[in-house]
Amino acid sequence: MFRTPILAILVAMTVTPAMAQDVSLYAAGSLKAALTDVATTFTAATGTPVTTTFGPSGLMRERIEAGETAHVFASANMAHPQKLAEAGTGGPVQLFARNRLCALAQPKVTVSGETLLDVMLDKGTRLGTSTPGADPAGDYAMALFDKSGHAEALKDKALHLTGGPDSAQPPEGRNPYAWVMGGDKADVFLTYCTNAVLAQRELPELQIVQIPKALSVGADYGLTVLADAPEAAQALADFILSPEGQAVLAGYGFDTANGG
Incomplete structure (x- = not known):
């Protein structure tokens, strides 16, 4: 487990009642290994369980639109979470990784x-x-x-x-x-x-x-916290975007949001 200031802050949050509710993370299948590790670390630090559901981002978005309960949505593009944000289902979309x-x-x-x-x-x-x-x-x-x-x-x-x-x-x-x-x-x-x-x-x-440079295509990954999500959902999103969460993503070969 990372022993860093952000995790110290997260640990302190375990005493708040708002953190008691499980957090539901829906994410792209390409993130399964990395975000499973991130979720495990977050749970160890906060005591807040994270349930994870992985699959193609477009199908994950459709499941959320159909009424499935998700609190954080991490997509392999910016368009799917942006569609939720525009519909008022999700909050602002943040770039968190590149592939x-x-x-x-x-x-x-x-x-x-x-x-x-x-x-x-x-x-x-x-x-x-x-x-x-x-x-x-x-x-x-x-x-x-x-x-x-x-x-x-x-x-x-x-x-x-x-x-x-x-x-x-x-x-x-x-x-x-x-x-x-x-x-x-x-x-x-x-x-x-x-x-x-x-x-x-x-x-x-x-x-x-x-892929040769002339054909190379980059992939920007975006996340959103869904409307009416518990406080812990924002804490999980913040951890994904933190240096510690970004280090986990980098360890699995992703380029981080700041280009590192």
């Missing part, structure tokens, strides 16, 4: 950053992405295609294998991208670099290919 796209490739694929576009365009390459609209990772992949000069060809061939309401779900405990690639569903898959690292830990034979 970027990488490519996962099967070991049999001969590819580098310099040849990635040609490999993706090859008729024999099965190109996987997440589902646009439901999962910001899919939207970012479409933005990459738009920058390529071959958007129509790439969008036509892209297989939307994860992140959608009807996407096949991996077994409990499996990384979804390692599961997709291990099941030989794609030759190349575009996902967040943080996801690619976790997938490679599970399947070391997978290649991680850095």
